[in-house]
């Protein structure tokens with residue numbers, strides 16, 4: 001989707017959860033984006049104020065702003081001074097703070113799962129809590145950006161990381177009507193450890209991580225992928241011993257008679273003019289997308305079986321870069337500002 005509501009002024013922004021992995025990536029993208037100014041960065045209420053570069057020393061001398069503890073009292077401090085708040089928070093924290101920021105007239109771009117599922121009844125089963133603001137689920141627009149087909153409102157819900165990899169891989173075939181009606185895509189995806197966030201946990205500690213599957217049939221990204229594709233899926237996430245990146249392998253069955261040319265055309269038409277999706281002729285590697293805003297996609301076909309492999313950086317195209325892409329579009333800026341070409345407009 002192209003720009004919405006073009007504005008010429010710099011967009012004043014705040015990041016909540018800036019001490020965490022995806023919030024930190026957002027701070028870096030915002031600081032690099034000439035159309036946005038990073039005005040406030042927050043961590044949890046329990047943390048002492050600390051410079052961003054002390055939390056992430058590689059940014060010393062480049063991004064030294066203070067990360068402040070967040071309390072709701074901050075809303076009055078930023079009212080009228082911030083145009084957009086990015087929430088890189090636990091799901092329930094996002095659900096609680098989003099309506100308060102919206103009441104202060106601030107656009108909310110939420111990286112959590114708080115507003116992704118359109119059926120609030122799915123939250124207890126897949127998120128472990130009952131949704132307190134089902135009315136906001138209806139207000140939120142889900143920002144899988146390459147497939148966005150409506151204007152972005154005040155509340156933007158950024159897709160999950162595994163979900164982005166699987167949905168970008170399979171939507172071209174689904175939307176072109178090439179899959180058998182009863183086909184259940186089988187998606188296996190491996191994530192780097194940063195997918196679990198910065199907080200310490202035994203299961204993600206250095207000596208514990210090898211390669212294992214988890215979340216069989218009950219991972220919260222399963223209903224989100226199903227919502228995007230409009231069909232049931234089998235989704236199995238894996239944790240791998242690398243820092244960042246997701247590799248997703250999706251297996252589907254084509255309708256009888258569908259040709260290689262039709263499959264090729266479906267992918268090419270879907271991603272023509274979409275600068276953050278790269279169609280490859282060799283199998284993608286997480287090493288080639290780590291640190292980039294791209295999703296790389298490759299497919300192979302044998303008769304009626306298609307294997308689609310997709311790779312992205314869970315913290316970028318799977319989180320912060322997709323949030324930046326959405327905010328650029330929301331505020332009428334070039335979609336890839338801050339992401340490609342140092343924010344230069346490619347139009």
Ligand SMILES: NC(=O)C1=CN([C@@H]2O[C@H](COP(=O)(O)OP(=O)(O)OC[C@H]3O[C@@H](n4cnc5c(N)ncnc54)[C@H](OP(=O)(O)O)[C@@H]3O)[C@@H](O)[C@H]2O)C=CC1
Pocket residue numbers: 016017018019020021022023042043044045046047070087088089090091093111112113159160161194195196197198199314315318319
């Ligand atoms: N990691 C990933 O690959 C992806 C993550 N996401 C989503 O983004 C969100 C953040 O994930 P991630 O960056 O991994 O998480 P982290 O655990 O790395 O960071 C979470 C941040 O939220 C802050 N925080 C926690 N609770 C509160 C609260 N009640 N009020 C204010 N701040 C709070 C933490 O503060 P403090 O540091 O002080 O504890 C920290 O800065 C999650 O919803 C996650 O599902 C989405 C896509 C990919």
Ligand SMILES: CC(=O)N[C@@H](CCC(=O)OP(=O)(O)O)C(=O)O
Pocket residue numbers: 111112113159160161162191192193194195196197237238239318
């Ligand atoms: C490796 C790992 O633990 N990954 C996380 C998913 C990443 C994430 O934070 O989920 P969202 O994209 O929904 O925000 C998990 O499986 O819960």
